Amino acid sequence: MNGFVLAHLTEQAEKARNEAAKLLAEERQNKHKIAQQLQTLQQYRNDYAVQLHQQMQNGIASHLLSNYRQFLASLDSAVARAQNALVDQETKVDKSQQFWQTKQRKLASYETLADRKQAAEVKVAMKHEQKLADELSLAMYMRQRGLR
Numbered sequence: 001m002n003g004f005v006l007a008h009l010t011e012q013a014e015k016a017r018n019e020a021a022k023l024l025a026e027e028r029q030n031k032h033k034i035a036q037q038l039q040t041l042q043q044y045r046n047d048y049a050v051q052l053h054q055q056m057q058n059g060i061a062s063h064l065l066s067n068y069r070q071f072l073a074s075l076d077s078a079v080a081r082a083q084n085a086l087v088d089q090e091t092k093v094d095k096s097q098q099f100w101q102t103k104q105r106k107l108a109s110y111e112t113l114a115d116r117k118q119a120a121e122v123k124v125a126m127k128h129e130q131k132l133a134d135e136l137s138l139a140m141y142m143r144q145r146g147l148r
Contacts, residue, residue, distance in 0.1 A: 003114075003117065006110065006113060006114055006117065007114070009110050010107065010110040010111060010114060013103065013106050013107040013110050014107055016103045016106070016107075017100065017103040017104050017106075017107045019103075020096070020099050020100040020102075020103040020104075021100055023096050023099070023100075024093070024096040024097060024099075024100045027089070027092045027093045027096040028093055028096075030089055030092075031086070031089040031090060031092075031093050034082065034085050034086045034089050035086055037082055038079065038082040038083060038085075038086055041075065041078050041079050041082050042079055044075065045072065045075040045076065045079055048068070048071065048072060048075060049072060051068075052065075052068045052069075052072065055068070
């Protein structure tokens with residue numbers, strides 16, 4: 001594979017890996033936001049349940065009790081939706097992580113090819129230099145033998 005093509009492929013793989021990293025970061029950020037929203041909802045639901053319990057200890061009208069229960073039911077529904085959203089987002093994060101890893105492996109393989117190509121070129125250059133050094137040494141030896 002010629003060096004220009006390999007460099008181009010490596011550059012494209014690096015761009016793809018970077019895009020995958022951005023996507024992964026966004027998905028993780030979304031997961032964090034959803035987790036925070038879930039925590040807020042759970043805390044709000046718990047606070048409201050404590051209020052209801054206190055009201056019940058002090059005595060509460062039946063229509064207020066019904067309102068509290070309906071509101072708690074709607075909070076429970078919101079918590080369940082948020083939990084489902086968090087599970088869905090965790091799946092997205094996992095898929096994004098796998099996608100990034102795939103792109104990272106592809107980039108690493110191109111980098112490995114480039115390293116091997118460079119090592120082979122260095123080896124060829126060193127052999128060439130050694131050959132020239134050997135020829136120069138032989139020529140000097142022959143001159144010395146001829147001069148004496």
